[in-house]
Amino acid sequence: MGAGHLRWLHLNLASHGTREWIERSNDMPKPVRQLMLSPDTHQRAVIEKQAVGLVLHDYERDFDRADTARIGALRVAILPKLIVTARMHPLRCADIMRGKLLDGENIRSAAAALEILVGSIIEDISEITRKLSREIQDTEDALFENSETPEGRDLMSIRRRLVQVHRMLVGMTATFARIEDDEDLPPHLEGAIEGLVQRIGGLDSDVAASQSALRLLRDELDLQATNRTNQNLYLLSVMTALMLPATLVTGIFGMNTGGMPWAHAGAGTLAAALLAVAAAGLTYAILKRLGLFKR
Secondary structure, three states: OEEOOEEEEEEEOOOHHHHHHHHHOOOOOHHHHHHHHOOOOOOEEEEEOOEEEEEEEEEEOOOOOOOOOOEEEEEEEEEOOEEEEEEOOOEHHHHHHHHHHHOOOOOOOHHHHHHHHHHHHHHHHHHHHHHHHHHHHHHHHHHHHHOOOOOHHHHHHHHHHHHHHHHHHHHHHHHHHHHHOOOOOOHHHHHHHHHHHHHHHHHHHHHHHHHHHHHHHHHHHHHHHHHHHHHHHHHHHHHHHHHHHHHHHHHHHOOOOOOOOOOOOOOHHHHHHHHHHHHHHHHHHHHHHOOOOOO
């Protein structure tokens, strides 16, 4: 696509013809061509002869499903009058960019193209972050209002996705920070890079806030689980203390020795049972007087 004198090509690196075209391109300096064709997918940047090459992360999409947890690499070459973006698998940012272009978004410069490109990735990640934040808030409401304990694997899934998003943003911030400090950065891209760094930093702050809320939720769940365990142990200890004297009485009367009280009495068993209950009641009175039941 093009707007004015700027051309924008979006290519599929799975095509052999695409790779051959990039290898033979005279517009791209060799370091940029190598970055576009490299199998390495970590986020990075290179600047050579007024050309900027970038590898950025975005979520992949399937033909029948837009939201996946797979991270793909978007390779970008920014030249004075040409922008080339390439990917191995379909990415979600392409759909967002297509929608903006269909809505009449006008791209007249490489800086504007970079802003809409990275802005599309930021919008995608921002929507994912808002969705995760809503899930955390819904879980908190269910916990405090309805006393519904969430599934641990659900919270683990949210935590894993937040960590994934945070790593993407940290890598993107580091990539743009490096080229922002590079003396060879073309002047017409400086303002766009600075603005994008600020936007990414703000989004990462939102992710950090969601991570903090999730940690507090996990702490609350751990505290409630600890309280339930302590309560169960307390009840078990009380029952053990009450039953111990009764067990002692029944143990004494179970000894096969001579001179056992009430051995030949008709109500001997009842008398022994009443003695066991009385021992338990006395123990309860002593423990209550000592303040061990003030819970």
